[in-house]
Amino acid sequence: MVVDLLVIGTAITLGPIHNSAFILLLSAESGVRKGLAFLLSWLANLVVVIACVLLLTGGTPPDRDTAPSTGVIAAKLAIGLALVLYGERRRRRPPRPHAPPRWMAMVDRASVWAAAGLAWLLQPWGLVGAGAAIAVDADLSTLGSWLALTGYCLLATLGLIVMEMYAVWAPAAADARLNALRAWLDSHQEQLIITICLLAGLWLAGRSIYELVA
Structure with a gap:
């Protein structure tokens, strides 16, 4: 479970769309506050999804070789295949001019509440669903499961945390370098x-x- 959560958490934090939107928020007026709202909402989303899974399982993983256990594995397989098919479909798609989505133009004028709502909109739900399916194997009677789930949520938010702290402690340098990162x-x-x-x-x-x- 730990390695699986590490892979999915890393995939989530490296996603380009939400990172670009977050950098735009940081560049806007009151950007640090809007970025913080986005970050906390993003983290809350991950925690809520994991909490719902644990409420359903009671914090106890299903026994091996049972119908619930097989069903969870089948769900993970389906999500994995869906991600592969989606990635391959995009890879085979003919190149076309890349235009930023319309909502990007409104990020500069977004309120703090809108920034928080944007975090839920931009969650990579396929990967979040994969993390939820993996979390079914968590056993809350062990410290290792608590640490693994906490680490997963923080890892999936790590990129946002680093950029937020950079904008707080070195705003001038952060503005130039983060906007260069957004362009890339x-x-x-x-x-x-x-x-x-x-x-x-x-x-x-x-x-x-x-x-x-x-």
């Missing part, structure tokens, strides 16, 4: 999305097949 993310967005989907999907599908046949 925008120009490589398609490649990043494809790579993340393929790698995370292959990992999840491979692990699930192994669990089914082992």
